Amino acid sequence: MSLGQAASPAAAPPAAAAPVLRFPPAPAPRPRPAAPILLSPPELTGGELAALREVLDSGWIAPAGPAPAAFEAALAAATGIPHQLATTSGTAALHLGYRLLGVEPGDEVWTSTLTFVATIAPAVQMGAVPRFLDVAPESWTLDPGLLERELARAARRGRLPRAVVPVDLFGQSCDLDAIAALCDRWGVPVLCDSAAALGASRRGRHAGQGARLAAFSFNGNKIVTTDGGGALASDDAALIARARHLAAQAKEPAAHYQHEVTGYAYGLSAVLAGLGLAQLPALGARVAARRAVFERYRAGLGALPGLGFMPEPGWSRANRWLSVALFRRPAGAPDREAVRRALAAAGIESRPVWKPLHLQPVFRAAPRAGGAVAAGLFAEGLCLPSGSGLGPAQQDRVVAAIRQVAGG
Template identity: 75%
Template sequence: MASIVPFVRPAAPPRPRPATPRRLYLSPPDLAGGEHAALAAVLESGWIAPAGPAPAAFEAAIAAATGLRHVVALASGTAALHLACRVLDLGPGDEVWTATLTYIATIAPAVQMGARPRFLDVSPESWTLDPDLLAGELAAAARRGRLPRAVIPVDLYGQCADLDRIRAACDRWGVPVLADSAEAMGALYRGRHAGIGARMAAFSFNGNKIVTAGGGGALASDDPAPIARARHLASQAREPAPHYQHETTGYSYALSSLLAAVGTAQLAVLPARVAARRAVFERYRAGLADLPGLAFMPEAGWGRATRWLTAVQIDPARFGADREAVRQRLDAAGIESRPVWKPMHLQPVFRDAPRAGGAVAAGLFERGLCLPSGSGMSVAEQERVIALVRECAIGACAR
């Protein structure tokens, strides 16, 4: 007799899990399309070290993009600022002034050379160094017989500082101006590129910048002399001789050919990158501007910002949540955002540093948040951010 096989109902197939949206970063690198070919050409050439045609081509591309005639490509934007301080012969006891609302790399090289930092407040209309405050502080310093050795204005989040007024204040007392334009490749000030008009300008090509080489930086000027000296120092200050000859010490700050090739490919699409970042900003404004208690970083009337990062101010009393609650809500949803720079005068390392003002910068830090701003961010991804911020405005993420 045939055996009876009991019927077993087949298990239901597992339900597919909903796709998890990829984490959305603040400012991820965005490939231009020509990087692979550029890297292959460098590898085939055999020029891997910081020498040969690739760094020279990158320097020429930077000069063409900015209008600054003399450029040296370097290992980082911080290296560029360090070499600028060295070219200016900063040393122990010198004072260096800068805007307090910035990243620490603006002032760290000068401090590491023994200089004493002094931090000045920013203007509400631009979030950059307040020229009126600077002029008054310089006049007071002249009366004390203690002028700074350099002033470093910062082009913040892709917006230029008011360089003409800063220069006018500094020129009256013979104080050189070094522009920290690390965040401002592609930004315009009165029709000219960021950094033009300063004694030197430093740029960054870090992985999160609007144009990236995966790292790297540059120091640029219309004066060939400081760039020639910086180039010499960047290659261990080796003198022209068949052996290794040194009359001073230098640094290993030259940029590799591989990174230079990536940077050159990226610079080819700089105008498109600026347009993309500005479009991201405009979509945020269209989606969030009606919310009470939320305001965007203003664009100063003297220039055209790149909107490298879209930064907003959140007034918790009117908005319904504070900046940190919004940041945490976004983070929980896999979206990176970041408070605006914590002012230098509030950093523990500079607790004893002198300053002038600081309330404007402190308020911007307390209320300020940078939203994801990558040039490759899709409209759908940006709509996720907008929807979550709007949720917070109705109390969904109140702390």
């Protein structure tokens, strides 16, 4: 090609093919985990907002006014115990009870070893010496036969307890008739810890009825709840009047603040009392629902080797606040802890029965009588989900998870 010739344009390269985009297949959607099943969640009736609105509209917020008084009257009707004081908690009610019974440093206070620490903690904090007694196998509550022997021995020593505090365990009434009769024989007052037993009865009488004093709880996990709250109850109007005085900082009637003794801020607020007023009408239905939950567990699990349930003596009608199963390993049941861990892995809450107080490190030096029955129940007992709103489908999940561990 000469210098004068124009260069012909070069041929354009062929257009590159559009890349083919290859996406990995979309992963299959993961199944959403089932909602957790809780041990004893609070349940609303639907009337709580209206009750709260009524309280707020009344202008009463403090522990005074019509709502606490109405709640106390409703509790009296529900339990048959005529005089009631609504308190900030069941523990506060017990503390007031110990104060009314004159517990002083060095006094002995006897209670069942199979209970929550709040049963005895206020007495210990007042300087009392706790003494723990074993439970009866047929009820899991304070053994009247053991109590009789120990009271007789204490009388011979000249050192009777200041108070005996039986416990209505997991919503089952203790044999309060026998316990109160024994204590009356030796002049020892009974303060019944009925914290979990609202709606329970024995021999036709409500739990706690017949004790010198009885304490109830309305904690968030109880069969009737005020979020936090409790009550102290008695047949003795003077005792509850004294408790009411102490619960309001023991103020004397005067234009100024006058105090002859010290008290506490233990009165239940009007707002929480309003919640209780909305909850109490559902008590009978909730007891029926929890008893039905217990029966479904017994039907679904009762045939498994070594598996049993908390007994109900013929004189008792428990509210079944918690359904409790026993996993007896020598009889072929799986280990209690293995079951609890398997339930937790499946999103199901459960809890061992109370660790007996005589086995708690804080009480290692406390005197006791017996304890083997309670210790065995702690080793083998597991509280299962028991809410009054627990549906059959949810309960089937619990049953299936236990049967899988048990190989049944």
